[in-house]
Structures are given as structure tokens and as C-alpha cells.
Amino acid sequence: xxxxxxxxxxxxxxxxxxxxxxxxxxxxxxxxxxxxxxxxxxxxxxxxxxxxxxxxxxxxxxxxxxxxxxxxxxxxxxxxxxxxxxxxxxxxxxxxxxxxxxxxxxxxxxxxxxxxxxxxxxxxxxxxxxxxxxxxxxxxxxxxxxxxxxxxxxxxxxxxxxxxxxxxxxxxxxxxxxxx
Amino acid sequence: xxxxxxxxxxxxxxxxxxxxxxxxxxxxxxxxxxxxxxxxxxxxxxxxxxxxxxxxxxxxxxxxxxxxxxxxxxxxxxxxxxxxxxxxxxxxxxxxxxxxxxxxxxxxxxxxxxxxxxxxxxxxxxxxxxxxxxxxxxxxxxxxxxxxxxxxxxxxxxxxxxxxxxxxxxxxxxxxxxxx
DNA sequence: CTGATTGCAAAGAATTTGCACTGCT
DNA sequence: AGCAGTGCAAATTCTTTGCAATCAG
Numbered sequence: 001x002x003x004x005x006x007x008x009x010x011x012x013x014x015x016x017x018x019x020x021x022x023x024x025x026x027x028x029x030x031x032x033x034x035x036x037x038x039x040x041x042x043x044x045x046x047x048x049x050x051x052x053x054x055x056x057x058x059x060x061x062x063x064x065x066x067x068x069x070x071x072x073x074x075x076x077x078x079x080x081x082x083x084x085x086x087x088x089x090x091x092x093x094x095x096x097x098x099x100x101x102x103x104x105x106x107x108x109x110x111x112x113x114x115x116x117x118x119x120x121x122x123x124x125x126x127x128x129x130x131x132x133x134x135x136x137x138x139x140x141x142x143x144x145x146x147x148x149x150x151x152x153x154x155x156x157x158x159x160x161x162x163x164x165x166x167x168x169x170x171x172x173x174x175x176x177x178x179x180x
Numbered sequence: 181x182x183x184x185x186x187x188x189x190x191x192x193x194x195x196x197x198x199x200x201x202x203x204x205x206x207x208x209x210x211x212x213x214x215x216x217x218x219x220x221x222x223x224x225x226x227x228x229x230x231x232x233x234x235x236x237x238x239x240x241x242x243x244x245x246x247x248x249x250x251x252x253x254x255x256x257x258x259x260x261x262x263x264x265x266x267x268x269x270x271x272x273x274x275x276x277x278x279x280x281x282x283x284x285x286x287x288x289x290x291x292x293x294x295x296x297x298x299x300x301x302x303x304x305x306x307x308x309x310x311x312x313x314x315x316x317x318x319x320x321x322x323x324x325x326x327x328x329x330x331x332x333x334x335x336x337x338x339x340x341x342x343x344x345x346x347x348x349x350x351x352x353x354x355x356x357x358x359x360x
Numbered sequence: 361c362t363g364a365t366t367g368c369a370a371a372g373a374a375t376t377t378g379c380a381c382t383g384c385t
Numbered sequence: 386a387g388c389a390g391t392g393c394a395a396a397t398t399c400t401t402t403g404c405a406a407t408c409a410g
Contacts, residue, residue: 033384035390054374069392074375090270092325097277097400098374112321123319127311132330134307140335141292141301145272148328150312155320213409215365234399249367254400277375278399 022046023103026085040064041076051089051100051120077101084144092151094118108132108146114154116161121154202226203283206265220244221256231269231280231300257281264324272331274298288312288326294334296341301334 023042027034044060045052052060054073061068080086080101089100092113109124132143153161203222207214224240225232232240234253241248260266260281269280272293289304312323333341 033389035384037391067392071376071393072391075390088273092327093268096373110315112315112319114321115324121319121321123315123321125311125314125318127307127314131305131307131311134305135290135292135303135330138305139292139301139303140338141294141330142333142338143330144295144332146328146330147272148326150315150321150323150326152324153322158320158322213364215409217366247367251368251401252366255365276398 021106023080023085026083030083032079032083036065037061037068037072038076038079040068041073042080045080045086045101046103048102051091051102053098053100055098057101087145087147089147089149091120092149108148110148110150112150112152112154114157115151116153116157119154201286203260203265206263210263212259212263216245217241217248217252218256218259220248221253222260225260225266225281226283228282231271231282233278233280235278237281267325267327269327269329271300272329288328290328290330292330292332292334294337295331296333296337299334 023046024034024039027038027042032038040061041057044057050056054070054077057077058068058070058073061073077086077088081088085104086101087104089102089111090097091100091111092115094113094115095118107124108128109122110128112121112123113119114121128146128148132146135141136143203226204214204219207218207222212218220241221237224237230236234250234257237257238248238250238253241253257266257268261268265284266281267284269282269291270277271280271291272295274293274295275298287304288308289302290308292301292303293299294301308326308328312326315321316323
């Protein structure tokens with residue numbers, strides 16, 4: 001499974017031309033202390049095929065080193081965030097308030113979260129880079145992190161809904177308990 | 181202060197040409213039950229000059245109706261979110277993990293959060309709309325919510341830093357406790 | 361009237377922290 | 386050796402929920 005994940009991750013990266021760099025190399029070049037725990041966590045994040053939340057990251061890490069603690073995961077994530085090596089996402093809160101993490105890529109990309117099927121699509125376009133450039137130019141803001149998350153209905157859910165189009169307007173009025 | 185807020189809010193909306201609509205009217209037109217609590221909360225959100233978090237919203241609401249509860253605030257926010265009348269932001273977690281809310285505008289705008297001074301700038305550009313159009317066109321995704329948040333250094337912090345440019349590379353290595 | 365909405369209190373989820381101990385360099 | 390990093394357990398912060406009472410339509 002680690003292998004599959006790794007392959008999937010590379011495929012994903014290639015398709016999007018995302019040009020990730022090695023987290024470990026980055027850490028070393030910045031003089032960060034490389035503990036066993038950090039190596040493990042960083043390796044998992046680097047090779048993950050999905051966006052990882054803390055629970056998933058912790059669980060996977062514990063299969064390799066059972067003593068690893070939640071706190072270490074949070075602290076490592078915090079370190080990587082501050083070094084701007086990973087991005088933090090919430091994927092439109094499709095599954096609660098937790099956060100997800102992924103290796104930062106040279107060209108930012110964005111995430112499309114389908115409210116119906118829950119799938120996450122990634123999307124990259126030069127327009128995003130242009131937009132960031134315009135922001136900097138017009139507002140004088142120096143961009144360090146840019147996060148664009150989109151929620152809606154993916155193509156397949158849309159066509160699926162169109163086929164039996166007896167659907168009325170979405171019934172969003174009920175309380176959360178009812179909508180769950 | 182309610183007056184000032186209202187004026188500020190209108191000014192902000194005008195500057196960005198954001199064309200907000202009345203939340204109350206929207207709710208009525210959708211047949212939503214209008215309780216006293218909802219009127220109050222909706223009015224506060226509508227006229228707020230800043231982005232409100234739940235605590236601020238609750239506190240303000242309680243000045244008008246002291247019995248209003250946290251739970252009602254969360255439930256009302258949830259309702260407004262599902263009706264897509266408000267947007268949820270986290271403003272790059274500059275102040276913890278809480279969320280902020282604002283009335284949804286016809287043309288989406290984005291938020292620039294300065295990591296140094298903590299100020300939030302709003303920014304609107306046709307490029308954002310173009311970007312969304314391109315996403316829909318190329319991926320077939322039907323966009324219902326789009327949230328772009330940017331973190332970095334605002335113009336004034338940048339020029340302030342430039343003036344006494346003895347600064348080294350940002351010292352991001354230390355632990356959270358140290359960075360706070 | 362009657363079901364949707366509320367307040368209350370308690371639970372739950374996500375994240376952070378203090379402290380003694382461990383392990384890089 | 387010395388201090389950054391870790392594990393543990395408790396604390397904090399933010400959000401949700403079950404239930405009896407209340408209110409809008």
C-alpha cells in the first residue's frame with residue numbers, strides 16, 4: 001500500500017506538473033534537527049496519495065513507530081507550516097473541522113470539493129498565478145500562502161442528477177440533524 | 181457604535197462594489213421562520229464592519245437579548261451557510277482556529293491576511309471571476325462556494341521592514357511557544 | 361395547534377500546553 | 386554536555402447535540 005500510495009502521489013504530481021521538492025532535503029538545508037519522528041512524518045506526508053488529516057498521519061506514523069504522539073504530529077506540522085513546506089487545507093469542511101495537509105508545490109493549485117460525493121479534485125491553471133500577480137501588483141501585498149478552495153458539484157454528480165431530473169430546488173432549509 | 185459599524189460596512193461594500201442583498205429579505209423569500217433571535221443575528225451580521233466570529237456575534241447579540249445562546253448562534257450560522265447567504269472564512273488562522281462570517285456578495289472577493297500586523301484586506305478583481313469560469317469550463321464543476329484566502333505581508337509592513345533592513349531571514353525555526 | 365426553534369447543560373472533536381525525560385549534534 | 390524535541394496527560398478552544406420548554410405561523 002505504501003508503494004501504491006507513492007505511485008499515485010507521483011502520478012498526481014506529474015499530471016498537475018506540480019514539481020514538489022523533497023521535504024527532507026529542504027529541512028536539512030535549513031538546518032532543522034532531524035529526529036526519527038520527523039523523518040517518519042515527513043516521509044508519510046511526502047508520499048501520501050490523499051490529503052492527510054492529523055488522525056490519519058498519526059495512525060500511519062504509529063505503524064512504524066508506535067510511541068509517536070499526537071502532540072509530536074501537531075508540532076511537526078506546525079514546523080512545516082512555518083517553513084512553508086506544506087499547505088493547510090480544510091476541504092470545505094466536508095468531514096468536520098479538521099485540517100488536511102499536503103506538500104507545497106511550486107505552482108499553487110486549488111481544490112474542488114464536491115458537496116455530493118465528497119470527492120476532491122485538484123486543479124491548476126496559469127490564471128491562478130496571474131491572479132496572484134495582480135493581487136501583489138495592485139495591493140502591494142507580498143503573498144506567502146495562497147489557498148483557494150471551491151465547493152459545489154462535480155461533473156459526474158451533475159450529470160447523474162441531470163439524468164433523473166425530477167429533483168426540486170435543493171431542500172436546504174432543515175436543521176443540521178435533518179440534513180445529516 | 182452600531183451606527184458607526186453600519187456606516188463602515190456600507191462604505192466597505194461600496195468601495196468593493198460588492199452588492200450585498202438583505203439577508204432578512206432573502207430569508208423571508210425562502211420561507212424561513214423568522215424568530216426574534218434570527219432577526220437579531222442576521223441584522224448584526226448584515227451591518228458588521230468587521231468579520232465576526234461566533235464569540236463576537238454572540239456577545240453583540242446578547243446586548244440586545246441576553247438570553248440568546250451559543251447554540252442558537254451556531255444553528256443560525258449553519259442555516260445561513262446552507263442557504264449560501266453567508267461565507268465562512270478562517271482568515272489564515274491568524275487568531276486561532278475559529279471561523280469568521282460575512283454576508284455573501286454577488287461578486288466574490290478575497291481576503292489578504294497580514295501575518296505581521298494581523299490586518300485583513302479585501303480585494304476584488306474580474307480575474308477572480310474569470311478564474312472561476314475557467315474552472316467550471318475545464319473541469320465541469322458547478323461552483324457554489326469559492327473561498328480564496330491569502331497570507332503574507334501587507335504593503336505597510338513591507339515598507340516598514342524595508343526601512344530598517346537589518347532583518348535577517350525570518351527566524352521561523354523555533355517552536356510555537358517561542359514564535360508567539 | 362403543532363412542529364420548528366430555543367436555552368440549557370453536557371458531550372464531543374480538534375488542538376495546545378506544562379513538565380519531566382530522551383536523544384541529536 | 387546542553388538544549389531542542391518528545392511523550393504523556395491534562396487543559397483549552399471551538400462546535401455539536403439531546404431534551405424539555407417555548408414560540409411563530
